[in-house]
Amino acid sequence: xxxxxxWVVFPLGFxxxxxxxxxxxxxxxxxxxxxxxxxxxxxxxxxxxxxFLLPDQRLEIASTLELFGRSLQINGNQLTIIGLLYGIxxxxxxxxxxxxxxxxxNILSLGITALWVATLSVNPFLYAAVFIELIALLxxxxxxxxxxxxxxxxxxxxxxxTLALPLILLTGWMLAGIGSAPSANPLIVRSAMLVLFGxxxxxxxxxxxxxxxxxxAKSHPWVVSLLLTLLQSALSVFLLHFLDQxxxxxxxxxxxxxxxxxxxxxxxxxxxxxxxxxNLGKNFGYLVLYETGYSLLAIxxxxxxxxxxxxxxxxxxxLSYALLSLALSAxxxxxxxxALAYKAQEGLFKRRPVVSAGILAAFFSLLGLPLLPVFPxxxxxxxxxxxxxxxxxxxxxxxxxxxxxxxxxxxxLFAREGSAADEAGPTRENGGLIALMLLILLLMLxxxxxxxxxxxxxxxxxxxxxxxxxxx
Amino acid sequence: xxGASWMYIPAVLAIAAAGINLTRRLWVxxxxxxxxQYLGVFVLLTTVRPASLALVKLLVGWMVTLTxxxxxxxxxxxxxxxxxxxxSAGEIFRLLAGVFAVFFLAALLxxxxxxxxxxxxxxLLLAAFSLLVLGLFQASLSAEPFYVIIGLLTxxxxxxxxxxxxxxxxxxxxxxxxxxxxxxxVGAFFVIKDAEIPEx
Numbered sequence: 001x002x003x004x005x006x007w008v009v010f011p012l013g014f015x016x017x018x019x020x021x022x023x024x025x026x027x028x029x030x031x032x033x034x035x036x037x038x039x040x041x042x043x044x045x046x047x048x049x050x051x052f053l054l055p056d057q058r059l060e061i062a063s064t065l066e067l068f069g070r071s072l073q074i075n076g077n078q079l080t081i082i083g084l085l086y087g088i089x090x091x092x093x094x095x096x097x098x099x100x101x102x103x104x105x106n107i108l109s110l111g112i113t114a115l116w117v118a119t120l121s122v123n124p125f126l127y128a129a130v131f132i133e134l135i136a137l138l139x140x141x142x143x144x145x146x147x148x149x150x151x152x153x154x155x156x157x158x159x160x161x162t163l164a165l166p167l168i169l170l171t172g173w174m175l176a177g178i179g180s181a182p183s184a185n186p187l188i189v190r191s192a193m194l195v196l197f198g199x200x201x202x203x204x205x206x207x208x209x210x211x212x213x214x215x216x217a218k219s220h221p222w223v224v225s226l227l228l229t230l231l232q233s234a235l236s237v238f239l240l241h242f243l244d245q246x247x248x249x250x251x252x253x254x255x256x257x258x259x260x261x262x263x264x265x266x267x268x269x270x271x272x273x274x275x276x277x278x279n280l281g282k283n284f285g286y287l288v289l290y291e292t293g294y295s296l297l298a299i300x301x302x303x304x305x306x307x308x309x310x311x312x313x314x315x316x317x318x319l320s321y322a323l324l325s326l327a328l329s330a331x332x333x334x335x336x337x338x339a340l341a342y343k344a345q346e347g348l349f350k351r352r353p354v355v356s357a358g359i360l361a362a363f364f365s366l367l368g369l370p371l372l373p374v375f376p377x378x379x380x381x382x383x384x385x386x387x388x389x390x391x392x393x394x395x396x397x398x399x400x401x402x403x404x405x406x407x408x409x410x411x412x413l414f415a416r417e418g419s420a421a422d423e424a425g426p427t428r429e430n431g432g433l434i435a436l437m438l439l440i441l442l443l444m445l446x447x448x449x450x451x452x453x454x455x456x457x458x459x460x461x462x463x464x465x466x467x468x469x470x471x472x
Numbered sequence: 473x474x475g476a477s478w479m480y481i482p483a484v485l486a487i488a489a490a491g492i493n494l495t496r497r498l499w500v501x502x503x504x505x506x507x508x509q510y511l512g513v514f515v516l517l518t519t520v521r522p523a524s525l526a527l528v529k530l531l532v533g534w535m536v537t538l539t540x541x542x543x544x545x546x547x548x549x550x551x552x553x554x555x556x557x558x559x560s561a562g563e564i565f566r567l568l569a570g571v572f573a574v575f576f577l578a579a580l581l582x583x584x585x586x587x588x589x590x591x592x593x594x595x596l597l598l599a600a601f602s603l604l605v606l607g608l609f610q611a612s613l614s615a616e617p618f619y620v621i622i623g624l625l626t627x628x629x630x631x632x633x634x635x636x637x638x639x640x641x642x643x644x645x646x647x648x649x650x651x652x653x654x655x656x657x658v659g660a661f662f663v664i665k666d667a668e669i670p671e672x
Contacts (some may be wrong), residue, residue, distance in 0.1 A: 062516045068643035130647040137654035149669050150617045158658070162624050166604070173638045276531065300560045395579040 003050065004065035004072035004121060007082050011114035025106075029097040035088035036113070043083030048076035057093030064123075071123045080460035081237050082117050086228060089113040090316055092226040092414045098432045099329045101220035102145050109226055112138050114233040125241055125352070126172030129165045132202060135231075136161035141213055142223045148452060153214025160201045166176035166196035173244065187246045192255060195242060203235050205296070206266050208287050213273075214281045216285030223280070229318055236295045236310060237461065243302070243310045244465040258311050260300030260388065264395035265291030271402030275409070279329055280359070281340040283406065283445055287324070287366055290399060291317055294381065297396075302382045307469050308378040309384075313463045315454075316365065316373035316447060323440045324362035327355045328434055347415040355415045358437050363407045365444060367400060373447035474593030479519060479595035482650070486512030486599050487574060488628045490606040494613075495559075495567040502622060503541040507534060510605075513629050516596050520637045525645060529632065532649045536625060536656035540618070543660035566613060573600075573605045592637040617666065621659030630650060 014035055052059040065072045071308040074082065087110055096105050115135045116343060119128040136158055137408075145156045171194045199205070202211045216224045243250050270290035277283040298310035330352070332341045338344065348356040368378035385392045447454060461470040489509035493502050508532025517526035559567070581597050589597055601627050610623025632648050 008546050068641075068646060070643040126645065127641075127644060130644065130651060133649070134654060137658055140658045144662075144665070146665050146668065148665075150666055152615060155615070155617060155620045158624065159620065160609075162627060163608070165628075166634070169631070169635055173635070358535065444623065 002062035002065045002367075003074035003079075004063075004118075005086065005288075006061075006184075007043065007074060007086075008114050008118045009065070009070055010294075011039060011110055011117075015107050015111040022103045023108060025100045025103065028106040029093055029100075031091055032110050033097075036086050036110065040086035041281050042089055043079040043277060048079070050076050053253060066276070070120045070127065074117070075082070075149060075464065077460070077463040078120065080458060080463070081120065081233075084314060084458070085113055085116055085234060085425060086459070087232070088226070088229055091318075091322055092222065092229075095222060095326060095329075095436065097435070098430060099220070099327075099333060101223045101280050102378050104141050106225065108138050108142055109447065111314055111321045112227070116230055120237060120241070125238075125245070126168055129168035129198070130403070131181060133161055133165050139227050143219045144228070145220075148426060151214065151218045151305075153211050156211040157215055159274050159411065160204075160211055162203035162382060162423060164198040164425070167194045171195050171198070171471055187328055189254065192249055192252055195249065196258060197257075199235070199242075200262070203232070203292055203296075204289060205262055205292065206269050206412060207287075209266070209270075212289055213282045213285030214404045216288070217279050217282040217340070220285065221325045221328035221332055221340075224284070224461040225328075228285075229321050231293065232288065233314060234291055234320070238300065240303075240307070240462070240465050240468060243299070244468045247467070250467065256300045256303060259296050259393060260385075263282060263293045263295070263297030263300055263390045264385070264399075266296065267393040267399035268402070269399075271399030271406075273402070275405040276344045276404040277352050277406065279340050280331070280342070280345065281337065284328060287363070287403075288321075290403065293399065294378065296382055297385065297392075301381065301388060303409060304388060305383050306384055307462055307465075309381050309460060311458050312385055312456065313374065313377045314458055314461065316377070316444065319440050319447075320362045320365040320374065321442050323358050323428060323437060323444070325366070326433060326440070327358035327362070330355045330429070342409075342413055345410075346414050346416045350417070350426060352429070354434055355438060358441075360407065360410065361444075363403070363410065363443060366405050367407065367465075371445070371448045371461055373444050375453070376451045377446065416426045475530075476519075478592075479593060480514040480598075482515035482564070483595040483602075484512075485509075485597035486629070487602045487606070490603050490610075490629075491567070491570045491574075493619075493622050493626060494564050494570045494606050494610045497619070499544050499618065500504055501542065502619075503537055505567070506540070506622060506625065507537040509626065509629060510534060510537065512599065513603075513633055516633060517636055519593065519596065521640070522547065526579075528645065528649065532652050534628070536652050539653075539656040539660050540621070540663070543663045544618075546664065566609070568608060570612075574602050575611065577605065578599050589628055589634075589637070592634070596615065596633060596637055600630045600634035603627065617662035618659060621655055621662065625652065625655055625659075628655070 017390040018028055018032060021031060050061045050063055063073055063075050093106055093109060115131050118129040122128050122131060138185050140154060140158070143157070144150050171191050174191045201208050212228065225444070245254070249255055266289055270293060271285045274283055274286040274290065277286065294313065295310060296315070298306040300306065328340060365374050368375045382393065382396060385396060486509050489505040489512060492505040496502065510530055513532035513533065514526050525573055577597060579593060581601065584594065585597055593640055607623045607625070607627030607630060610626060611620050614620055614623065628648070630652065635644070
């Protein structure tokens with residue numbers, strides 16, 4: 001028995017088994033949810049030294065699985081992020097009992113989560129580039145299901161993920177001989193540029209971001225939110241792997257400064273674009289980009305403690321995405337992609353008070369409204385940003401104002417009266433939807449009020465990165 | 473290392489096949505050219521890999537081609553190669569773009585080889601980078617899923633060829649095979665799915 005077997009091979013096998021149940025979505029959803037929950041709990045509760053003390057012996061679980069001369073390795077200190085990834089998969093599979101975006105949702109979501117875990121555990125870790133390509137391929141049937149014409153966004157997503165592949169692989173090869181070369185070496189600068197360019201393509205950093213709003217406008221919100229949440233969470237940690245492993249990249253003066261500038265640029269641009277959107281799905285895509293900007297900013301501020309806030313933002317951000325995508329999925333169920341257009345949202349307060357409240361709560365949460373769980377961590381990031389370079393704060397402010405304007409537009413739209421649909425009265429919402437939304441809101445409020453109680457537990461995400469975050 | 477001059481034959485075959493795919497929009501021709509491209513890549517791979525491993529790439533490549541071809545047949549959209557030698561303005565543009573790119577690469581590569589890839593032969597490097605660039609053109613100049621997928625497969629062939637000359641990893645070979653087959657399945661999925669939807 002080994003940890004990669006538990007968190008990579010078994011889930012992939014179980015995903016294959018779920019194919020049998022794909023025509024019974026309720027059963028498939030329940031099985032996938034329970035399995036993901038078990039894996040998440042196991043990852044969070046597993047002893048960090050991977051050994052169990054039994055009455056008469058000590059049982060050690062191996063951390064490595066050999067594979068064609070290379071290996072998958074999951075150490076005890078990686079289990080928190082793995083628990084988080086399976087926790088995300090659990091919640092989204094649970095939600096799939098309400099919304100069934102595809103017959104393949106449960107199977108592929110489990111397979112994709114297992115591949116993200118493989119991405120974070122493959123050794124040498126640069127091979128992760130190929131796993132990420134496989135994830136992109138597995139995402140296609142979810143993003144572009146049968147009965148819907150293939151959209152440009154999906155194609156662009158595939159193209160960008162494929163373009164990143166050689167950049168990362170070649171970096172690995174280039175780096176083989178320069179582990180200890182001086183940082184002025186031109187090869188190092190070249191490698192750093194390749195790595196950052198590859199990452200920019202993967203994570204959808206500006207100006208390679210266009211595929212994110214394109215797919216979020218045209219694909220089911222529940223699918224998009226799952227895929228983007230996993231992608232954003234796992235890739236942030238993967239970038240930390242790079243920075244931790246390669247001293248030359250860490251010591252290059254421009255690395256962290258570039259990350260900070262890319263981060264604030266994304267915050268500003270995503271905020272401004274969010275303010276002028278006319279489609280809620282597309283707006284969700286810009287919110288994801290806005291948050292990617294914050295992740296990059298936090299990593300760029302690593303030397304002054306920004307990583308702590310990166311780790312503690314994970315859960316609040318996931319909750320906000322879940323709340324927003326639940327609400328958007330409720331709108332989508334009554335129509336399709338057109339149901340997310342702004343013109344269809346007039347008078348939403350009256351027609352669907354729960355859904356409109358969910359949308360606004362998620363927007364306010366991501367903006368960083370006090371009492372909501374994102375606020376204390378973003379506040380600390382603003383402080384660190386100001387200390388690092390006050391010019392950066394101007395861009396952050398521009399992005400925040402853009403998002404605030406976007407919320408103001410939504411408020412006006414939702415409150416507008418007089419449309420014919422208003423007269424039909426409020427829609428009766430699904431009990432499951434209300435329960436899930438309430439659960440998320442309560443969790444958000446609890447985390448917002450007791451900031452230092454639960455979230456610091458997730459600082460464990462940083463424990464594998466001994467060079468970047470020493471002492472954790 | 474400059475490589476034996478015979479290596480230019482498979483290199484030119486692979487580049488020409490990728491060029492045909494970039495230029496022409498005749499599905500039956502594109503499928504045949506893709507098969508030829510994999511043959512050229514296979515011959516080049518035998519210079520840096522054991523023949524058994526190179527053969528795996530050829531088999532995977534032909535399976536990929538067959539998958540796409542069968543999806544086109546199932547769909548009933550295979551068009552016969554009529555008027556092969558008459559070119560539209562778009563085709564001439566793509567042809568010229570491809571030719572310029574390959575000539576530019578041919579001029580630039582000896583310098584790149586000397587500074588970055590000294591262990592890779594020039595014909596292999598020319599084929600790898602040409603496939604990368606032509607695949608990129610193909611994927612970015614077309615909005616039709618079938619051609620985007622062919623572009624990505626061409627791009628990946630370039631990546632695999634280049635990487636094969638640098639490092640041997642069985643795991644990576646297996647993963648690349650998975651990615652190629654996955655891309656072919658996605659391409660077939662796009663073709664069949666779009667054909668099911670009636671034209672508006």
